[in-house]
Amino acid sequence: MHVATKLSPTTKNASSQRQESDAPAFPLAITTATESDGPVWQDPLENPSFITTSPTTIISQEDMYPNSLSMVLQSPVPFANRRSFASQLEATLLASNLTAATTTLNSTAATSSTLLSQDLRSTIGNNDSSATTTSPADNSSSNSKGDLQSEENRNTASSESVDDESSKMLIEKPKHHAHSPSHSHTHSRDSSVHSPPLTVKETLDAGITVSPTGMLQVKQYELRRIIGQGAFGIVNLGVDINTGVKYAVKEFSKAKLRKKDRQNLFRLGPRGRAPGRRGPTIPAEEERSPLDLIRGEIAILKKLNHINIVKLYEVLDVAAEDSMYMVFELCELGALTEVSVGDKPGKIFTDSDCRRIFQQMVLGIEYLHEHDIVHRDIKPDNLLRAADGTLKIVDFGVSEMFTKKGDDMIKKSAGSPAFMAPELCRSHGEVSGKPTDLWSMGVTLFCIRYGRLPFKSGMSLELQKMINEDEPDLGDEQDPRFRTTITRLLEKDPSKRMTIDELRNDPWLTDDGRQPLICKEENTRNAVLEVTEDDLRGAVQQLHGLFRVLKAVYKFKKMRKRPSSRSSSRDRREKATDEPSTLSLSSPPLSDSPPSETEDDVTLPTGEVSSSLLAKIDALSAQEDQEGGQEESTAKEDVKNLSSSSPPFSDRRY
Numbered sequence: 001m002h003v004a005t006k007l008s009p010t011t012k013n014a015s016s017q018r019q020e021s022d023a024p025a026f027p028l029a030i031t032t033a034t035e036s037d038g039p040v041w042q043d044p045l046e047n048p049s050f051i052t053t054s055p056t057t058i059i060s061q062e063d064m065y066p067n068s069l070s071m072v073l074q075s076p077v078p079f080a081n082r083r084s085f086a087s088q089l090e091a092t093l094l095a096s097n098l099t100a101a102t103t104t105l106n107s108t109a110a111t112s113s114t115l116l117s118q119d120l121r122s123t124i125g126n127n128d129s130s131a132t133t134t135s136p137a138d139n140s141s142s143n144s145k146g147d148l149q150s151e152e153n154r155n156t157a158s159s160e161s162v163d164d165e166s167s168k169m170l171i172e173k174p175k176h177h178a179h180s181p182s183h184s185h186t187h188s189r190d191s192s193v194h195s196p197p198l199t200v201k202e203t204l205d206a207g208i209t210v211s212p213t214g215m216l217q218v219k220q221y222e223l224r225r226i227i228g229q230g231a232f233g234i235v236n237l238g239v240d241i242n243t244g245v246k247y248a249v250k251e252f253s254k255a256k257l258r259k260k261d262r263q264n265l266f267r268l269g270p271r272g273r274a275p276g277r278r279g280p281t282i283p284a285e286e287e288r289s290p291l292d293l294i295r296g297e298i299a300i301l302k303k304l305n306h307i308n309i310v311k312l313y314e315v316l317d318v319a320a321e322d323s324m325y326m327v328f329e330l331c332e333l334g335a336l337t338e339v340s341v342g343d344k345p346g347k348i349f350t351d352s353d354c355r356r357i358f359q360q361m362v363l364g365i366e367y368l369h370e371h372d373i374v375h376r377d378i379k380p381d382n383l384l385r386a387a388d389g390t391l392k393i394v395d396f397g398v399s400e401m402f403t404k405k406g407d408d409m410i411k412k413s414a415g416s417p418a419f420m421a422p423e424l425c426r427s428h429g430e431v432s433g434k435p436t437d438l439w440s441m442g443v444t445l446f447c448i449r450y451g452r453l454p455f456k457s458g459m460s461l462e463l464q465k466m467i468n469e470d471e472p473d474l475g476d477e478q479d480p481r482f483r484t485t486i487t488r489l490l491e492k493d494p495s496k497r498m499t500i501d502e503l504r505n506d507p508w509l510t511d512d513g514r515q516p517l518i519c520k521e522e523n524t525r526n527a528v529l530e531v532t533e534d535d536l537r538g539a540v541q542q543l544h545g546l547f548r549v550l551k552a553v554y555k556f557k558k559m560r561k562r563p564s565s566r567s568s569s570r571d572r573r574e575k576a577t578d579e580p581s582t583l584s585l586s587s588p589p590l591s592d593s594p595p596s597e598t599e600d601d602v603t604l605p606t607g608e609v610s611s612s613l614l615a616k617i618d619a620l621s622a623q624e625d626q627e628g629g630q631e632e633s634t635a636k637e638d639v640k641n642l643s644s645s646s647p648p649f650s651d652r653r654y
């Protein structure tokens with residue numbers, strides 16, 4: 001999660017600032033990301049200084065990530081202008097090539113792939129005019145949010161407006177959702193915080209197409225615009241074209257995930273787990289589905305069913321493409337607030353808003369802890385708000401799920417440094433995980449009340465020292481109850497720190513009992529008491545046969561396209577950048593031949609594949625390996641690798 005650099009050092013008159021901000025009615029306190037004043041849009045993980053988008057357009061990174069989140073949020077990103085255009089295009093073409101490769105191996109017309117690609121190119125070519133003339137920045141200047149919204153309303157059966165919704169109270173009964181028919185008020189004593197159990201769909205061969213409106217479409221999800229940027233990819237506003245329901249479609253780069261996975265395996269085991277402890281036995285790389293790369297997060301999210309935890313509906317992998325997708329419940333109002341190490345103060349919430357927000361946080365975390373899940377990355381930008389203002393805890397990428405009741409020991413090296421508990425800063429071994437979440441909740445509460453971090457330094461060692469030794473500056477905090485609450489949450493000794501059970505009855509949180517939480521039994525009643533290794537292993541379906549074939553065909557295709565003369569990777573990378581069209585890297589030349597009659601019959605193999613076909617593919621792949629090796633990696637891979645290098649964790653967290 002990227003955080004804009006926005007927080008002031010020590011805001012001396014934090015309390016007076018809070019007084020001022022107490023004045024407006026609550027709706028004003030709801031800041032959508034679009035209202036925030038000048039967040040810095042960063043994408044430090046992306047190395048390439050350009051992004052290829054179409055055969056004729058290079059959009060600079062600055063174009064793609066304008067220095068205003070609101071611009072991004074307000075800008076429709078046509079299919080042809082998206083950052084992932086190149087890879088999507090490539091994927092589409094590659095898919096056609098894979099199809100054609102299979103066809104070739106099956107002795108069907110050799111020209112099929114060319115012709116399929118030609119067809120796809122002409123389809124995409126129809127969108128290229130917009131690619132060359134429109135940039136996100138252009139869109140933002142020409143399209144007001146209202147325009148966008150009405151455009152969406154025209155295209156969408158469900159037409160919830162962020163503007164309309166932002167005027168609503170933070171906590172109110174949410175609307176019914178296509179996937180989650182019943183939600184309820186989090187503070188109502190007689191209502192439920194759970195909706196009926198969900199089944200997370202897993203699609204391993206999702207198709208990518210261009211929707212009738214010219215947007216990229218993954219399966220039935222039309223990707224309307226980019227609404228966020230994560231460490232592993234972008235987050236899109238997706239609309240189910242069949243139902244009109246909006247979703248947040250999170251796109252992951254498999255290359256980046258693989259890199260992280262390898263680092264994790266090398267250091268700690270999967271998802272930061274010590275080998276053989278809580279994670280599943282790690283299958284050999286060739287046996288692993290791409291979805292295995294996010295299996296930990298999927299496994300956790302599959303278990304959860306709580307109004308204050310974001311819902312995962314579907315995971316999609318696009319075979320032979322770098323992207324895979326997670327389809328989440330959309331949190332239309334975006335992050336609660338943004339804080340950072342910068343000089344600008346963050347959003348300050350009123351006392352009652354802080355209480356309402358924190359109550360929902362407590363309910364969500366209590367539910368997680370009851371499931372033996374430690375979130376590990378609680379911070380304001382992992383707290384999103386649905387259209388009705390309901391708080392949603394997101395981002396379970398570094399979370400831990402425990403197989404043994406009562407065992408919540410975690411390894412260090414996860415979470416955002418400024419929100420990291422002292423024991424994580426000083427310990428080299430394992431620490432109890434739940435108290436670390438309580439600490440991060442305390443830091444988050446501090447942030448939303450004072451608009452600044454309790455401990456802040458751009459230098460990691462100094463920050464750790466402050467967390468370990470300094471007492472937070474509460475300014476002239478007037479409410480002794482709040483003083484006690486925050487002091488007890490930011491207790492350095494985890495064994496003395498406030499627990500979630502104690503928080504339930506906290507005088508500030510409950511306003512001396514006037515605003516009690518729903519009872520623990522009701523809040524946690526869908527708890528999964530035991531999480532087995534099978535749960536983790538079964539988080540994603542394994543279709544090894546299909547992947548083996550896809551991989552082999554993919555390799556075969558690479559071999560077919562290898563340049564006749566041996567050029568270095570660098571040469572080819574340069575060539576690729578000179579010719580921004582990735583078409584040339586993954587598709588055969590255009591042909592004037594008429595479409596093959598067999599074209600429509602060509603399909604990718606699914607399920608069982610004839611052993612002779614496998615043998616042929618394997619033989620060809622082996623031949624490729626012999627001939628090529630490392631030196632022969634394609635320019636396409638080189639370009640992808642360029643964008644997959646991640647800076648050290650400490651560089652992207654504050």
Ligand SMILES: Nc1ncnc2c1ncn2[C@@H]1O[C@H](COP(=O)(O)OP(=O)(O)OP(=O)(O)O)[C@@H](O)[C@H]1O
Nearest residue numbers: 001002228229230231232235248328329330331397
């Ligand atoms: N369900 C959602 N609804 C609306 N916006 C979302 C949703 N999920 C994420 N976002 C937005 O997208 C942005 C990136 O989110 P994401 O979770 O990918 O970031 P991240 O914390 O870097 O995650 P990771 O480290 O796992 O990649 C965030 O600013 C967030 O506000």
